[in-house]
Amino acid sequence: MCLGQIQEIVNAIQQKGSFAPEYGIILGSGLGGLADELESPIFVNYNDLPGFPISTAPGHMGRFVFGTLAGHRVVCMQGRLHYYEGHPMSSLALPVRVMQQLGIRALIVTNACGGVNLDFEVGDLMLIEDHINFMGTNPLIGPNADEFGPRFFDMSTAYNKTLREVARKAAASLSVPLRQGIYLGYTGPNYETPAEIRAFRILGADAVGMSTVPEVLAAAHCGLPVLAISLITNMAAGITEKRLDGDHVIEIANSRALVLRSLVKQIVADIPPQLI
Template structure:
């Protein structure tokens, strides 16, 4: 019987699962040694199709991995070359609202760290709460609010994964943010305009419901600029693993409490698809220029 819950036995089992999953992926890398990991959110998975000489590894083939059940998420790793660097890309992620425990949600982060990844690029689709934003903007995440009511590090700590009390003061790497801002002017939109990046705080909620007007007003008052249902647990695990993180949100809709309109997942994916060329252009430029 497999131990469950936040017990020392369950923590030991989890560490073994991370190791076993990493060893399996290592056996399938085809000579690649990924140094950069990328987690691609809703409607943004096409970057995985641009990997050179790619190795595809569906999540269901990997020991202990759950399945991605969200529309727009392919549910596989893509491993290969991007802008001259060895990368491992998650085409689709796992969410707390899918019914997975937080430790399952962040399992791929620990596995990528075990494989030797030191830089993690995390993208998502989110609603804009800052009135200076508009749908289609790209926001660099400078900080976050964990509004999920949970934390993947709750329970006994495994020192092989990270320290008991990881620092979160620089969870989103300041040098990476500066580099992305520097690269933005070279990225062009469909009309030839240069990319102008926003910056802000990402409020992470559980979902799967979109927020009520009162909830959005609260999150904005707390300092949130964008809101979404992912990323925060992954960044906590990344900080635990001492990974450097660049986080980016595609603002797919405006989530202003006083002006809220009905929203569907199809609308979110549609705007993400329209913004995709600029998003992919920026990620490629970052991978090309970042020193790892």
């Protein structure tokens, strides 16, 4: 989508109210409840926005929620878009660009994913230090949107160092154990095979999931600092004999959602104003 089309979406959002969010938060599977904690929330459904794709994944509400969290104005994406839903990869950059045009100065991304690192356990939180794009494509393929960023851009600091330090300190203050590791993005919708998981471990992956990478690429392209946290909802294929099941993923995400929500709230409260 060009800037003009994105501006149409922004204008449609602004007709619902005068929004000036400081931070954007993308909520992963089973983690949408954070949006329910916003003060004075205003809901904007994706299907009310011109040309905006609809989220179809289980447990994803399909709306933006604007409000105040920990004393800061935020916009939560309560329901993200996934490549496996059939959306063009370029569409996965759209929500990030919309939030950037609304004025956010940092993006927080959460996801539910599978543990690849044999030292991890179900229910762990993992601070993403870097990623491996194993999706076979990129949301920025095609003509470059110069108004958002350069054709070629650096990814060495995509996961902002300052935000990661804020997250580590916030976790320590809450006595929340926080793993750190590498996230590998996989297309889905099927779970990975045991052989693929063994290969991903050799590549250096600590966790695997079906989101996040396209959003981070879009954010890096337009210069948005990113913080990303994974909730390990299952150990990946072949690590245990347990069959992988989407309902179980949501169940685990729901059971650990309060911990992640508390952590994100503390992070939002602690982000330094001089970040940018």
